[in-house]
Amino acid sequence: xxxxxxxxxxxxxxxxxxxxxxxxxxxxxxxxxxxxxxxxxxxxxxxxxxxxxxxxxxxxxxxxxxxxxxxxxxxxxxxxxxxxxxxxxxxxxxxxxxxxxxxxxxxxxxxxxxxxxxxxxxxxxxxxxxxxxxxxxxxxxxxxxxxxxxxxxxxxxxxx
Amino acid sequence: xxxxxxxxxxxxxxxxxxxxxxxxxxxxxxxxxxxxxxxxxxxxxxxxxxxxxxxxxxxxxxxxxxxxxxxxxxxxxxxxxxxxxxxxxxxxxxxxxxxxxxxxxxxxxxxxxxxxxxxxxxxxxxxxxxxxxxxxxxxxxxxxxxxxxxxxxxxxxxxxxxxxxxxxxxxxxxxxxxxxxxxxxxxxxxxxxxxxxxxxxxxxxxxxxxxxxxxxxxxxxxxxxxxxxxxxxxxxxxxxxxxxxxxxxxxxxxxxxxxxxxxxxxx
Numbered sequence: 311x312x313x314x315x316x317x318x319x320x321x322x323x324x325x326x327x328x329x330x331x332x333x334x335x336x337x338x339x340x341x342x343x344x345x346x347x348x349x350x351x352x353x354x355x356x357x358x359x360x361x362x363x364x365x366x367x368x369x370x371x372x373x374x375x376x377x378x379x380x381x382x383x384x385x386x387x388x389x390x391x392x393x394x395x396x397x398x399x400x401x402x403x404x405x406x407x408x409x410x411x412x413x414x415x416x417x418x419x420x421x422x423x424x425x426x427x428x429x430x431x432x433x434x435x436x437x438x439x440x441x442x443x444x445x446x447x448x449x450x451x452x453x454x455x456x457x458x459x460x461x462x463x464x465x466x467x468x469x470x
Numbered sequence: 471x472x473x474x475x476x477x478x479x480x481x482x483x484x485x486x487x488x489x490x491x492x493x494x495x496x497x498x499x500x501x502x503x504x505x506x507x508x509x510x511x512x513x514x515x516x517x518x519x520x521x522x523x524x525x526x527x528x529x530x531x532x533x534x535x536x537x538x539x540x541x542x543x544x545x546x547x548x549x550x551x552x553x554x555x556x557x558x559x560x561x562x563x564x565x566x567x568x569x570x571x572x573x574x575x576x577x578x579x580x581x582x583x584x585x586x587x588x589x590x591x592x593x594x595x596x597x598x599x600x601x602x603x604x605x606x607x608x609x610x611x612x613x614x615x616x617x618x619x620x621x622x623x624x625x626x627x628x629x630x631x632x633x634x635x636x637x638x639x640x641x642x643x644x645x646x647x648x649x650x651x652x653x654x655x656x657x658x659x660x661x662x663x664x665x666x667x668x669x670x671x672x673x674x675x676x677x678x679x680x681x682x683x684x685x686x687x688x689x690x691x692x693x694x695x696x697x698x699x700x701x702x703x704x705x706x707x708x709x710x711x712x713x714x715x716x717x718x719x720x721x722x723x724x725x726x727x728x729x730x731x732x733x734x735x736x737x
């Protein structure tokens with residue numbers, strides 16, 4: 311048996327082992343790549359669920375405005391029940407704190423809502439005063455006639 | 471002695487013939503299967519039906535596990551299956567690893583690192599076998615890519631370098647590395663015809679072939695950005711560089727001459 315044949319017999323096992331290992335490696339790699347790829351497709355959903363780190367200073371935190379800055383609401387008092395007048399005193403009496411008021415429950419008038427606030431009364435308008443009639447045209451008094459002259463006009467006699 | 475040599479040559483020739491015929495039959499069968507399944511949906515694919523039938527024969531507990539694994543691996547093989555893409559990537563990595571092993575084994579043989587650890591005939595036989603296995607897986611890597619519909623490689627794009635639509639230069643380097651590996655394997659079988667010097671000179675291009683395969687893997691591989699592939703490329707590339715430097719510095723002819731000159735004369 312030549313050396314080459316001996317070597318061929320020895321290496322036959324090595325060759326089969328190498329080929330098998332390579333095949334197994336290829337299949338294992340195929341499986342590993344498939345697993346990595348299927349994980350890649352699932353990963354985005356996980357990424358969405360994970361909160362992202364907040365970068366400080368990029369955006370100011372939203373703040374609650376102070377109460378002083380909030381415009382005060384014009385809160386109207388709740389309308390309250392008011393006892394209407396016209397109660398009649400009968401057998402049953404109704405005692406109220408701060409005073410006694412005899413009143414027949416039966417005759418109690420149905421409470422009504424407080425009158426709605428009304429607008430303040432309009433300021434009284436000043437009574438219309440018609441303007442005074444125009445003054446009548448002034449009558450010119452005729453000047454007293456000059457005293458009769460002596461015929462000489464304005465010449466005043468010196469007297470003789 | 472002469473008869474023994476003739477027998478060996480005849481046996482090697484027969485073995486080579488069987489390997490070539492077997493490879494051709496496998497490639498044709500693979501092409502046929504891919505061509506058919508490439509056009510079919512998962513339910514119609516005869517390969518998937520065959521697989522389902524095989525899974526059906528298994529015990530129930532094993533059936534669930536195998537079905538789960540098959541789903542992860544993109545099976546059944548059909549037009550829209552991811553299995554082609556996954557297998558092509560895995561095949562490419564295995565082919566690269568085998569090519570690296572072949573290159574490193576060759577450097578270690580020539581630098582006598584494995585001297586005494588592995589017998590010389592076994593070392594030579596493995597050095598001849600590893601690149602063949604690598605080329606088979608590289609062919610599988612390219613062939614399976616034809617089934618993938620995502621990039622849509624055509625046979626011409628895979629056969630002619632730099633014609634691919636996907637990273638043409640880096641894919642082309644892979645095609646060239648494949649052709650160079652085939653040529654290097656073939657040159658070993660015609661070593662006597664071409665002469666030792668010519669063979670040796672041509673054999674140095676195996677470094678170039680490995681470099682092209684490495685660049686093809688890094689630049690065109692879709693898994694290059696993963697940690698596992700980073701480690702693989704760093705370890706294989708680093709070890710190859712180390713072995714080459716070791717070979718150049720420690721076992722260069724000048725160093726060998728110096729060692730021989732300083733050796734004390736035998737009495």
